[in-house]
Amino acid sequence: MQLAKTIEPAWLPVIDAELCVSDLNCIQFCGRDVLAVDPETLKAAVRNPQNCVTLCDACAHICPQDAIQLPDKKRFQASLAGIVNGRKFSRPG
Numbered sequence: 001m002q003l004a005k006t007i008e009p010a011w012l013p014v015i016d017a018e019l020c021v022s023d024l025n026c027i028q029f030c031g032r033d034v035l036a037v038d039p040e041t042l043k044a045a046v047r048n049p050q051n052c053v054t055l056c057d058a059c060a061h062i063c064p065q066d067a068i069q070l071p072d073k074k075r076f077q078a079s080l081a082g083i084v085n086g087r088k089f090s091r092p093g
């Protein structure tokens with residue numbers, strides 16, 4: 001059985017550890033268990049990237065430090081449209 005390839009780019013938050021002040025609001029806010037405390041830095045980090053909801057950017061909006069970045073929505077959607085239109089994906093067969 002052939003497995004489908006992962007479609008790139010992925011929709012994921014990126015946390016700037018230098019801007020993060022460890023208030024952890026984002027971890028409590030996200031109901032998808034995407035984020036967690038990094039035990040080494042004690043700052044927010046991505047733990048379960050597969051749970052992130054495509055085109056959600058809620059955690060970035062609640063961060064007072066602007067420490068969470070997500071892809072630009074319009075560019076991401078255009079990229080996905082290009083993948084689909086160009087059939088740059090494989091179907092399980």
Ligand code: SF4
Nearest residue numbers: 030034052053056059
């Ligand atoms: S973008 Fe949405 S689903 Fe993903 S970590 Fe942030 S709040 Fe959670």
